[in-house]
Amino acid sequence: MTSSPAPINLDKLRNAVQRFGRMSFTTSQLAADYHRGDESLSAPETALFDELLRRHAPLLGITPQPSSAGGDTVWLAL
Template sequence: MNTAHINLDKLRNIVQKFGSHSFTTSQVATDYLQGDNASALEAHQFEDLLKRHAALLAIRPLPSSAGGDTVWVSAM
């Protein structure tokens, strides 16, 4: 997956469908890839995209000491 070709509108729509519910980076990647499981590299790329565009997407990561997949929530 080339992050230069990510459709931010599609990414925003995926994030918005979770509403007030928390979601993980893997869930977003799987939805974006239309059901295909994301590889470790793709998951990392989606993690970077979500971090970079968090303000635009109105999301924030939940603090966690457990590691693993980042959990996100609405910033509103």
């Protein structure tokens, strides 16, 4: 039986975003920070963070940056 991931706390997510300040960050960097440095997050877990960031970007004060390289979304504070 597989365990489902714990729900993401939006206040904790906001705090993680604010720790980056005006620096750009990727979805993976934010997810690792949220999980206190756990670099071994699965692709579905990272995708969940990307989905949440996109949904709540206006509330979090961030915007995705265009990238030709693909991979993780790069975010920047407004």
